[in-house]
Amino acid sequence: MIIDPADLDRREANGLINGLVTPRPIAWISSLAPDGARNLAPFSFFGAFSFDPPIIGVGPGSRRAVNKDSLRNIKATGEFVVNLVDRSLAERANASSAEFEPDVDEWLVAGVTPAVSDSVAPPRVQESPASLECRVSQIIELGTAAQPSNNLVVAWVVRVHVADAALDGLAPRPEVLDLVGRLGGDEWCTTRDRFTLPRPTGRDPSALATPSRSSHRIGLPR
Numbered sequence: 058m059i060i061d062p063a064d065l066d067r068r069e070a071n072g073l074i075n076g077l078v079t080p081r082p083i084a085w086i087s088s089l090a091p092d093g094a095r096n097l098a099p100f101s102f103f104g105a106f107s108f109d110p111p112i113i114g115v116g117p118g119s120r121r122a123v124n125k126d127s128l129r130n131i132k133a134t135g136e137f138v139v140n141l142v143d144r145s146l147a148e149r150a151n152a153s154s155a156e157f158e159p160d161v162d163e164w165l166v167a168g169v170t171p172a173v174s175d176s177v178a179p180p181r182v183q184e185s186p187a188s189l190e191c192r193v194s195q196i197i198e199l200g201t202a203a204q205p206s207n208n209l210v211v212a213w214v215v216r217v218h219v220a221d222a223a224l225d226g227l228a229p230r231p232e233v234l235d236l237v238g239r240l241g242g243d244e245w246c247t248t249r250d251r252f253t254l255p256r257p258t259g260r261d262p263s264a265l266a267t268p269s270r271s272s273h274r275i276g277l278p279r
């Protein structure tokens with residue numbers, strides 16, 4: 058089947074793109090309004106685009122043509138924190154995605170603890186296995202005035218927090234981080250089923266890399 062996305066309505070396009078571009082990591086974004094009101098919400102239009110300089114991108118949208126609070130705060134202050142979500146935090150991150158009245162504090166809904174950030178004003182989630190303090194580089198409007206859509210927020214990572222146990226030297230340990238991702242619809246996934254493929258050297262183009270012995274599956278109750 059070949060699909061022209063222009064033929065799809067918003068719901069269909071959402072289901073198709075979100076169900077195909079998977080798994081997506083989750084940025085649980087902490088931001089502050091100019092008056093200091095704190096905000097916390099998850100976003101899976103999220104990725105890393107460069108490590109030198111360290112740059113991430115995130116795609117918060119609008120609802121009913123009004124910017125979501127996170128986007129409004131990021132535009133106004135230029136700062137936010139991406140908190141990474143492990144399996145133990147998935148339900149709490151999800152709970153914070155509901156459309157609340159502006160006076161509801163999502164930190165209380167999620168039941169997580171604000172910890173002081175090192176170089177930006179928004180707090181980070183203390184329970185997250187890792188958090189990235191971010192400063193905006195540029196914001197690209199992906200919609201039009203007639204049809205507002207997501208914005209692509211491109212940001213420098215100015216500080217990285219990682220739980221000591223999740224690091225082997227400076228190498229993150231995926232089995233300790235236990236991060237989750239988003240699939241289509243309401244489906245999520247863990248990072249517990251991993252395999253290793255050594256990078257090809259280019260010296261033997263016909264050699265097909267085979268999974269190494271370190272491939273494994275961690276059995277967990279479903």
Ligand SMILES: Cc1cc2nc3c(=O)[nH]c(=O)nc-3n(C[C@H](O)[C@H](O)[C@H](O)COP(=O)(O)O)c2cc1C
Pocket residue numbers: 083096097098099100101102103116117118119125126127128150151153154155156157207239
């Ligand atoms: C796992 C997950 C991922 C999400 N990803 C996005 C996203 O990438 N972009 C977006 O606009 N909304 C996304 N949402 C919805 C927002 O979290 C939701 O609209 C939230 O209420 C926005 O909060 P805010 O208005 O406080 O910024 C996602 C929700 C969940 C549960």
